[in-house]
Amino acid sequence: xxxxxxxxxxxxxxxxxxxxxxxxxxxxxxxxxxxxxxxxxxxxxxxxxxxxxxxxxxxxxxxxxxxxxxxxxxxxxxxxxxxxxxxxxxxxxxxxxxxxxxxxxxxxxxxxxxxxxxxxxxxxxxxxxxxxxxxxxxxxxxxxxxxxxxxxxxxxxxxxxxxxxxxxxxxxxxxxxxxxxxxxxxxxxxxxxxxxxxxxxxxxxxxxxx
Numbered sequence: 001x002x003x004x005x006x007x008x009x010x011x012x013x014x015x016x017x018x019x020x021x022x023x024x025x026x027x028x029x030x031x032x033x034x035x036x037x038x039x040x041x042x043x044x045x046x047x048x049x050x051x052x053x054x055x056x057x058x059x060x061x062x063x064x065x066x067x068x069x070x071x072x073x074x075x076x077x078x079x080x081x082x083x084x085x086x087x088x089x090x091x092x093x094x095x096x097x098x099x100x101x102x103x104x105x106x107x108x109x110x111x112x113x114x115x116x117x118x119x120x121x122x123x124x125x126x127x128x129x130x131x132x133x134x135x136x137x138x139x140x141x142x143x144x145x146x147x148x149x150x151x152x153x154x155x156x157x158x159x160x161x162x163x164x165x166x167x168x169x170x171x172x173x174x175x176x177x178x179x180x181x182x183x184x185x186x187x188x189x190x191x192x193x194x195x196x197x198x199x200x201x202x203x204x205x206x207x208x209x210x
Contacts, residue, residue: 015113017049021100024049027108036094036115038086049111054085084113093120122202125195172207175200 009016015033019026026044034041037052077098083091093116101108175193182188190200 015094015115017044017111017113019049019109019111021107021109024109033113036084036086036092036113038088038090052084052086054083054091081116092117118198122199125199126203128194175203175207 009028010031012030012032015036016030017026017033018028026047026049029041029044031041033044037044077096080096082094082096084094085091095114095116097112099110099112101110175189178192179186179189182192186200186204187197190197193200195203
């Protein structure tokens, strides 16, 4: 790869592999690919892509790849979520897109892997937040009193829950009230909500009306 293209290739924020589609051997990889796999880029070259797919994901990817190649479509695989296996054996959730291209009479597959680790962590934490904010049927009188106290502490209280307020709105009010309680201090708010500060910042960015 020419130097003038190498800089652009390495500037891409996702892991990119260029491979021989017939043998599935990695021909080129960018720096993000090395970071994702936890190994130097030089050690990725010459290895089969399937080495980095654990178990069932390897078979599923291989099957999809082969089926797509037979269609003649330039976009072989689009937005599928699978797991990659790093060099240390740790699994990494990724979103995969594979495109076919031809250059100088040679077919190449371009595989782009987007690391979903942070996204999945955020989803888990927000799911926990939803559970904490969502009213449910108590299992005992003691739990009923505790749950009522929690629900009534939210904006709209038990009346808001009874009115069928959408859960997303309910959570938004819950976060807003917690922020106000701590005078806008995000670190204290995150601790109170039981989530990390990055997750809270991300939630606030996506809900700027809070």
